[in-house]
Amino acid sequence: MSINATLLIQIIAFVLLVWFVNKVLWGPLSKLMEERQKKIADGLSAAEKGKHELELAEQKAKEVLKEAKSQAQNILSQAEKRSSEIVEDAKVKANEEADRIKAAAQAEIEQEVSRAREDLRKEVASLVVTGAEKILQKEVDAAAHNDMLETLVKSI
Amino acid sequence: MGTVEYIQHHLTNNHIGEGFWTFNLDTIVVSFLLGALIVFVSARLGKQLETGKPGGFQNFVESILDFVSTNVRDAFPGHNPLIAPLALTIFVWVWLMNFMDLIPVDLLPYLFQLVTGDPHAHLKIVPTTDLNTTLAMAFTVFALIIYYNIKIKGVGGFIKMFLFHPFGKFFIPVNVVMTFIEEVSKPLSLALRLFGNMFAGELVFLLIALIGGTLAVGAAALFWAPLQVLLDLGWLIFHLLVITLQAFIFMVLTIVYLGMAHDEGH
Numbered sequence: 001m002s003i004n005a006t007l008l009i010q011i012i013a014f015v016l017l018v019w020f021v022n023k024v025l026w027g028p029l030s031k032l033m034e035e036r037q038k039k040i041a042d043g044l045s046a047a048e049k050g051k052h053e054l055e056l057a058e059q060k061a062k063e064v065l066k067e068a069k070s071q072a073q074n075i076l077s078q079a080e081k082r083s084s085e086i087v088e089d090a091k092v093k094a095n096e097e098a099d100r101i102k103a104a105a106q107a108e109i110e111q112e113v114s115r116a117r118e119d120l121r122k123e124v125a126s127l128v129v130t131g132a133e134k135i136l137q138k139e140v141d142a143a144a145h146n147d148m149l150e151t152l153v154k155s156i
Numbered sequence: 157m158g159t160v161e162y163i164q165h166h167l168t169n170n171h172i173g174e175g176f177w178t179f180n181l182d183t184i185v186v187s188f189l190l191g192a193l194i195v196f197v198s199a200r201l202g203k204q205l206e207t208g209k210p211g212g213f214q215n216f217v218e219s220i221l222d223f224v225s226t227n228v229r230d231a232f233p234g235h236n237p238l239i240a241p242l243a244l245t246i247f248v249w250v251w252l253m254n255f256m257d258l259i260p261v262d263l264l265p266y267l268f269q270l271v272t273g274d275p276h277a278h279l280k281i282v283p284t285t286d287l288n289t290t291l292a293m294a295f296t297v298f299a300l301i302i303y304y305n306i307k308i309k310g311v312g313g314f315i316k317m318f319l320f321h322p323f324g325k326f327f328i329p330v331n332v333v334m335t336f337i338e339e340v341s342k343p344l345s346l347a348l349r350l351f352g353n354m355f356a357g358e359l360v361f362l363l364i365a366l367i368g369g370t371l372a373v374g375a376a377a378l379f380w381a382p383l384q385v386l387l388d389l390g391w392l393i394f395h396l397l398v399i400t401l402q403a404f405i406f407m408v409l410t411i412v413y414l415g416m417a418h419d420e421g422h
Contacts, residue, residue, distance in 0.1 A: 003287055004171075004178040010187065010283075010292030017191045017249060022241035025198035029221055030240070032205050039207070 125153040163362050166261065167355075169286060170278040180286055187283035190252040194245075220248070227408060232415040239414055242300075246293065247407040253289065254354060254399030256282040258392060261361045284354040284402075287347065294347035297410050301342065304417040342413050346406060353402050357395050364388050 129149065169180035201217060210218060224244045232239055265279040283289040306314045318335045319328050367384040 002178075003291065004176050004180070005173065006178070006180040006183055006286065006288035007292050007295075009179065009184055010289045011296055013184075013188060013191055014245075014249075014293050014296050017194065018242050018245045020195055021198060021245040021248075022238070024195070024202045025217070026221070026241035026244055028202050028205055029218065030225070032207055033218060033221070036207050 121153045125149050128152060159366055162366065163359070165276075165278065166265065166362055167280060167285075167358070168278045169280050180280075180288060182279050182281060183283045183286040183289055186256060186281050187249075187253055187289055190256075190283075191249060193252065194248055220244070224407070228411055231408060231411045232418070234418050236304075236414070236418065238300075239411060242297075242414075243407045243411050246410055247403050250284060250293070250350065250406050251399060251403040253283040254403060257285070257354060257357055257361070257395060257399060261358070261365050282354055282358055284350055285358050287351050290347040290351040291343070293406070294343035297346065297413065298343035301339070301413050301417045304414060308418050342409075346409055346413075350402050350406055353398060357391075357398060360391055361388070361395075364391060 129145075170182040171178050171180045173179050198217075201214060206214065221244060224247060225240050228240045228243055259281065264281050265277075268279045269275055269277050280286065305317070309317065318332050319325070321331055321335055323331055323334070364384055364387045367380050367387065
């Protein structure tokens with residue numbers, strides 16, 4: 001157990017071993033482990049980013065949906081308004097039409113009445129002439145008494 | 157064979173040479189084999205690394221690597237690409253060399269004696285029970301400590317550290333002695349702690365081995381042999397903690413010492 005030249009050999013062996021371990025084992029393996037660490041960190045951050053993006057997309061989708069809903073509501077209310085307008089319009093038109101028809105009917109009735117009255121007059125005139133002929137036993141010259149008859153007819 | 161002889165025999169390295177130029181062959185061969193194991197395994201693993209789905213063994217190595225780099229990050233200020241591989245090498249190599257302690261104390265020496273045909277052949281298979289191994293690592297670390305002290309603080313800063321630390325400029329002689337002791341105690345405590353722990357652990361294994369061996373004669377073996385098994389198992393489990401702890405302490409102290417060398421305010 002005395003110190004001797006073995007010491008020198010052991011020093012050389014130790015130095016060589018350290019050099020070799022560094023070159024072959026520590027260097028590549030720690031590099032690999034570092035790479036793996038980086039890869040994992042990258043993956044995690046990418047996942048985080050993806051999650052964030054998903055959240056954003058969800059938010060956006062919600063917004064779009066909300067907008068679409070409000071738009072639909074808008075369209076619906078507009079359509080309702082329009083339909084009530086149309087109904088109102090139709091009502092007004094129908095009323096006008098009815099009034100018009102009524103007026104036309106009224107006019108026709110009046111025309112009919114006046115025509116009937118005219119016919120009646122004429123009838124009465126001829127009846128009067130005939131009656132007078134009967135009474136006088138002679139023919140009355142219709143033409144000669146036309147003016148008188150006319151006056152008569154008008155007075156009826 | 158007597159008890160003392162048995163223990164001494166076990167604690168003698170198989171060596172060649174004389175005086176300083178003695179080479180402890182068993183220490184060198186075993187530590188080189190374990191180093192070669194690390195080299196072989198890392199070279200094989202290095203060729204088939206996978207990012208996506210690492211296999212079981214890669215996971216295991218990665219967890220060791222993660223453990224070491226966490227320790228480096230906690231104890232080492234700043235950045236130096238040498239520290240982490242150095243710490244990893246220390247941890248794994250020291251652990252493997254310590255692990256030799258858990259192989260039954262007589263197994264490999266016995267096999268070695270059979271193979272060589274020499275019944276007195278020495279073989280001490282735990283390299284960390286040889287002071288040369290632990291000092292070799294400690295001195296290497298010490299050289300790095302001095303190198304980084306000078307590199308980070310400059311030669312002037314390094315000298316200033318000796319002159320004005322820890323008591324300020326009025327105690328320069330005391331400071332030089334104190335700082336010198338502080339610096340020299342770093343490699344010595346590193347080496348001696350590991351060596352002492354492993355040596356003592358090996359010794360306890362030898363003593364336990366003696367219970368069923370030399371002590372047991374005839375019918376007494378019926379009592380001593382189970383006791384030896386029980387004690388051996390207990391010490392083995394405890395020692396498994398010790399070898400890991402010692403490897404860990406050597407690694408962490410290396411990191412801390414080098415961190416202190418990088419600390420400019422020191």
